[in-house]
Amino acid sequence: MELSKNNLKKFREKKKLTQEKLADLVGVTRQTIISIESGRYIPSLQLALEFAKVFKCRVEDLFGL
């Protein structure tokens, strides 16, 4: 399964966050952020909600099927 919409990188760059900083904010490793941004790994609902909380947006704005 692949995500048809993945705006994580766009949101991260808009917020001027590094991958390392974002990883610290949501409690994962930088490698996980890289994997999600490149579409190799689909985040869990919990992690997606964490991203939405950091970027103050809806999960649907970040990811979509």
Added chain:
Amino acid sequence: MEITRKRIMQYLFCVALVLAGIIFNHYGVGSGEFMAYGSVGNWLIYIGFVGFAVTTLQMLSRKKRRIDERMEFVAAKAMRITYLALIIAAFIIIILDGIQPITIPYHLFMSYLVCGLLLIYFVAYHYLLRRY
């Protein structure tokens, strides 16, 4: 250095192993039947001390590793691959034993099997970690 509940439990388990080993040795349980360590007690004491060393080294280690959901996902996948490899290995061993009976000692066979499974898990985990 943090002493957590988990660490205390690990130390208690090691103490229990050593105590069990001493009791087993005192009553001579398994003496003469356990080739590698003389008796069951000696083996338990050995494992207990290895446990002490590993727990202490883990506690002294400053490096804090972060384990996230991706790693857990990869570990679960690697575990599934290892399990599949175990089933395939069992079939191969049955066939090979049918062709020519395997005569290696049981303990050596188990040691090879465990080492092989650990190797498969290690390789699968690192391969999947790069892939995902």
